[in-house]
Amino acid sequence: MTPPPASTTPARFIDDYLLYLLARASHVVSTEFHEQLRRRGISVPVWRVLASLIGSTGETVTGLAEVCLLQQPTMTKLLDRMVRDGLVKRSQDTRDRRVVRVALTPRGETVASELAEVAKHHEAEVLARHPEAEALAIKSLLRAIMARNGKPRRGR
Amino acid sequence: MTPPPASTTPARFIDDYLLYLLARASHVVSTEFHEQLRRRGISVPVWRVLASLIGSTGETVTGLAEVCLLQQPTMTKLLDRMVRDGLVKRSQDTRDRRVVRVALTPRGETVASELAEVAKHHEAEVLARHPEAEALAIKSLLRAIMARNGKPRRGR
Numbered sequence: 001m002t003p004p005p006a007s008t009t010p011a012r013f014i015d016d017y018l019l020y021l022l023a024r025a026s027h028v029v030s031t032e033f034h035e036q037l038r039r040r041g042i043s044v045p046v047w048r049v050l051a052s053l054i055g056s057t058g059e060t061v062t063g064l065a066e067v068c069l070l071q072q073p074t075m076t077k078l079l080d081r082m083v084r085d086g087l088v089k090r091s092q093d094t095r096d097r098r099v100v101r102v103a104l105t106p107r108g109e110t111v112a113s114e115l116a117e118v119a120k121h122h123e124a125e126v127l128a129r130h131p132e133a134e135a136l137a138i139k140s141l142l143r144a145i146m147a148r149n150g151k152p153r154r155g156r
Numbered sequence: 157m158t159p160p161p162a163s164t165t166p167a168r169f170i171d172d173y174l175l176y177l178l179a180r181a182s183h184v185v186s187t188e189f190h191e192q193l194r195r196r197g198i199s200v201p202v203w204r205v206l207a208s209l210i211g212s213t214g215e216t217v218t219g220l221a222e223v224c225l226l227q228q229p230t231m232t233k234l235l236d237r238m239v240r241d242g243l244v245k246r247s248q249d250t251r252d253r254r255v256v257r258v259a260l261t262p263r264g265e266t267v268a269s270e271l272a273e274v275a276k277h278h279e280a281e282v283l284a285r286h287p288e289a290e291a292l293a294i295k296s297l298l299r300a301i302m303a304r305n306g307k308p309r310r311g312r
């Protein structure tokens with residue numbers, strides 16, 4: 001009696017569980033790119049903030065924390081460090097002076113767009129591993145999941 | 157000059173970036189279920205271990221850490237606690253006595269299968285929000301992402 005190796009047993013609950021498949025797919029695709037970040041001395045949270053601010057006129061700390069999947073106090077500390085490193089700046093919202101907005105500095109923009117190029121190159125590699133129809137379906141299906149399952153986002 | 161709100165600007169880099177869409181889709185779908193776990197007093201890592209062991213004859217600590225997306229020292233401490241709580245047990249592998257395998261206790265099996273039912277109910281709710289063809293495509297596309305992008309898994 002030779003049972004198949006435990007880690008490939010088809011009866012495993014998680015192998016057919018949507019939330020696991022989502023977390024796993026996200027993990028396998030991200031791991032490679034996070035390794036590229038590590039080699040450049042950039043942490044994943046710093047990259048997330050930089051990436052969130054590309055093409056943005058400024059985000060609130062709450063909005064950034066939400067987008068980057070970080071707790072707000074963690075985000076505040078991270079932003080303090082990124083301000084010291086000259087990557088981002090805080091400023092008052094032009095319409096509501098009580099609101100603080102975070103945006104890239106010129107140096108932050110340079111670093112962010114260099115990394116975004118690496119990211120886009122990696123993304124193209126990932127998608128090239130799939131047949132064309134599958135590659136085309138991936139993003140739209142992920143957008144559909146976000147649209148149908150997320151809480152409605154309030155303006156931030 | 158009234159620019160659109162920053163958080164919905166279509167020019168945002170991340171809104172068309174695969175790794176962000178994956179992380180976000182995983183997050184929005186998981187958040188609801190994690191709330192259900194919280195109400196039952198179960199932490200996400202404990203649920204992950206329980207879920208990984210359903211239908212398994214035993215997993216190594218390394219294998220569990222990998223599947224649950226946790227560092228090995230964190231996993232070891234978590235397992236110590238779960239052994240104390242009577243949810244899992246450690247035992248020697250039947251074929252290689254140097255290898256320790258972790259499996260559910262009878263109490264662990266009861267808790268795990270109750271939670272798995274809640275999880276499957278939530279999964280059905282998530283999929284029911286999609287048109288049928290889309291719902292059917294989701295898991296197979298996620299499996300394709302895992303198959304084409306993961307490192308080949310060694311036997312563990």
